[in-house]
Amino acid sequence: MRDFIRRVLNVFYVRPCVVCGRPVKVVDNINLCSRCTTTVDRYGQTINTSGRITISVLPHKKFVRRAMNRFKFSNKKYYGFTFAKLIHQRLRTCEWYGNIECVVCVPMGKRNRLYNQSAVIARQVAERIGVPFAENAMVKVKDNPPFYKLTRAERLRAVKGAFDISHDLSFVGKRVLLIDDIYTTGATSSECRRVLLLNGAAEVYCATVCYAPLKERKLK
Numbered sequence: 001m002r003d004f005i006r007r008v009l010n011v012f013y014v015r016p017c018v019v020c021g022r023p024v025k026v027v028d029n030i031n032l033c034s035r036c037t038t039t040v041d042r043y044g045q046t047i048n049t050s051g052r053i054t055i056s057v058l059p060h061k062k063f064v065r066r067a068m069n070r071f072k073f074s075n076k077k078y079y080g081f082t083f084a085k086l087i088h089q090r091l092r093t094c095e096w097y098g099n100i101e102c103v104v105c106v107p108m109g110k111r112n113r114l115y116n117q118s119a120v121i122a123r124q125v126a127e128r129i130g131v132p133f134a135e136n137a138m139v140k141v142k143d144n145p146p147f148y149k150l151t152r153a154e155r156l157r158a159v160k161g162a163f164d165i166s167h168d169l170s171f172v173g174k175r176v177l178l179i180d181d182i183y184t185t186g187a188t189s190s191e192c193r194r195v196l197l198l199n200g201a202a203e204v205y206c207a208t209v210c211y212a213p214l215k216e217r218k219l220k
Contacts, residue, residue: 047186083209084125096203100177102126102133104134140163152185165195173201175205178193181210
């Protein structure tokens with residue numbers, strides 16, 4: 001009966017690939033078509049900003065941008081499974097992969113969203129690595145205006161002092177993986193990394209699903 005139901009679902013219900021938008025069968029349990037499954041590795045980037053390394057999987061443009069917007073604003077929470085799989089796939093190529101001891105995510109401020117998209121991804125990345133996910137490790141203590149309205153310098157100023165560590169958690173000596181959804185200028189991840197290091201973390205590695213095109217990263 002279960003196989004019959006799946007065959008019926010494949011006829012009447014498909015989901016779009018998060019990379020290209022092609023239909024994906026529901027039984028595949030991942031929103032990635034067979035073509036993108038074999039080519040997605042070539043899209044990844046390692047971004048080095050003043051010695052701070054961030055790995056990212058997909059360019060934030062075309063259908064990927066639309067998929068991320070659906071994930072964040074249209075309750076497509078199941079996209080998180082695919083995004084987490086892609087991040088983990090890239091993490092496994094990093095020489096420091098085996099050093100990761102726990103996973104945290106960039107916290108969400110007071111916004112009209114059903115969930116923190118970074119937390120959805122981070123939880124599943126942690127499960128794949130086999131380490132704890134400290135969901136409420138970081139808190140946002142100061143909200144900032146929407147980043148798309150800000151220059152790079154304004155973003156850096158806006159996030160200064162915006163994050164803190166939950167007082168009931170300790171990161172002393174820990175090697176921490178920080179998860180966010182999109183890397184644009186690196187302002188958010190840099191500030192979160194700074195706070196974690198100030199609170200005793202030995203290393204802070206960063207990973208995001210998407211990276212902005214270079215011209216967007218170099219906002220003046």
